[in-house]
Amino acid sequence: MVGMDLRIFHQDVQIGFFDADVKLRVSPTAYWRILQNAAAGHAALLSAATEELRKAGQTWMLSKLRLEVTRHPLLGESIHVETWPSTKIKGARAYRDFVLKDDASNICASASSLWVIVDLATRRPVRIPDAIVSLCHDPGYVIPAITDSWLEAPAPALKTVFTAYWSDADQNEHVNNVAMVRWAIDALPVSFLETNQLVWAEAHYRAEVAIGDQVEVDSEIAAMSVKQAITKHGTIVAIVHSGWCSSDPSTIAP
16 A cells, blocks of 8 residues: 655555465565565656666666564454655665554564666666655654775674575566575575574675576574675675574474
């Protein structure tokens, strides 16, 4: 549902089977997908969707995203997503913030993202249109801060190989950022995922991956802190850092 104020986009989502992990919690990749579906919906409402930009030879690209989780919604729950262009916008850097609320209006998660509009011919960023800048807003929520500098690469303690397939790609025929987060999660040991749950995650995207490319995920796990790098032919294409805690047995499937 879209509110009267065009500066903030509202969307209701019910957590389905494909959004939940084996413990019936919202999965990390589902958070990424839910956030970007809301962002795309708002962009379309503002006539700034990827489809519109492509007519001018441009496209949106996600540069960074940080998510912090207060409580993981479970399978079958309904959540309410709010998103808006942030007042942190500057030049070619467009920030978009999010909150996810449960039926009682409690905030389950919040996130901040950094986007750029890229010229498809030159692959260089272009200035954010004034029409979007004029809609920047600060509704007063506490939003996680994205790390300004590039995240630190991990020590290559654990290596996993993935291949980019057709189903991983977006309209630009490059692997979408949700797929890269899925690779990062799937590269972690099952024993780690069975006993822990995500508290926060931050992903920085640095280069494109095409259909058919093979990538390696290097993972460094130190207690509940995880650092990961996705590389292609030795070049880093994305870095993901995340923090975890022991799973709460009262809120997960047996």
